[in-house]
Amino acid sequence: MLKITQVKSRINRKKDHKATLDALGISRMGQTVYHEDTPTIRGMVHKVSYMLNVDVVDIKDEG
Numbered sequence: 001m002l003k004i005t006q007v008k009s010r011i012n013r014k015k016d017h018k019a020t021l022d023a024l025g026i027s028r029m030g031q032t033v034y035h036e037d038t039p040t041i042r043g044m045v046h047k048v049s050y051m052l053n054v055d056v057v058d059i060k061d062e063g
Contacts, residue, residue, distance in 0.1 A: 001059045002041060005032040008051040020048050034059070 006026045010018050024044055025033045035041045037056065045054055 001057050002035050002037050002045070003032060003055040003057045004035060004045060005053045006030065006051055007053045010051070013051070017048050017051070020044050021051070 004024060004026070006021065006029055009029055010021055021027075024035070024041075034057070045052060
């Protein structure tokens with residue numbers, strides 16, 4: 001799993017970078033979302049990496 005947190009503002013950014021943040025489910029500064037570690041998500045993170053803090057976390061299923 002990837003823990004993705006927005007650390008820089010989306011104000012005055014390119015339209016496609018804002019769309020990438022929307023696709024990741026991030027709508028405001030400081031928001032954290034979790035996504036599976038897939039090539040698609042990695043590509044989106046790479047595109048806007050200058051605005052994000054990304055950590056690899058191990059979340060175990062309980063149940």
